[in-house]
Amino acid sequence: SQQGEEDPQALSIQEGENATMNCSYKTSINNLQWYRQNSGRGLVHLILIRSNEREKHSGRLRVTLDTSKKSSSLLITASRAADTASYFCAVDGGATNKLIFGTGTLLAVQP
């Protein structure tokens, strides 16, 4: 399976702190994406990083990709209570027309 696996499964931090979530996958990819899900809602796309990119920024988000280690990390800087959600990585594996999602990290930001 090319499914991503996130760690940690759950993370609790104080507002203002940084949150780092990691994702590992098993096969070669074209790109890796991160999504956010608020409880009981649909997933919202955050950022896409291509296999030939190593780092990407979007606002308070920073994503890194290490294809040699088949891993990615999502860093949220200066977290806010509103960042409380589940975060999923998803991999697009070559010729397939699908994204395979990881197990997710539940982030709780305490005010």
Added chain:
Amino acid sequence: EPEVTQTPSHQVTQMGQEVILRCVPISNHLYFYWYRQILGQKVEFLVSFYNNEISEKSEIFDDQFSVERPDGSNFTLKIRSTKLEDSAMYFCASSERQEGKLFFGSGTQLSVL
């Protein structure tokens, strides 16, 4: 901002009954997907659809499942004879291009009793 809409938001059905979950993807998108999520756990791929045919399907997407784009705007998922284990949140998604980002609907919570 354009969005993917799904109806109904909740569906309760008896085991063995047929259900149809409906989705209206974003109008200029060409790729369509169904995913499901059981009890806030992992998001599982069911099927992808492009050019009026299934591109790929998972092991979950057995003969009880079918998808259709009947009129150029709606995208439906039918489960012919529901089982208890089909209870889940079903998400529709669309994208403008292959390998692009997915836009998800808010989901249909299916409860099979």
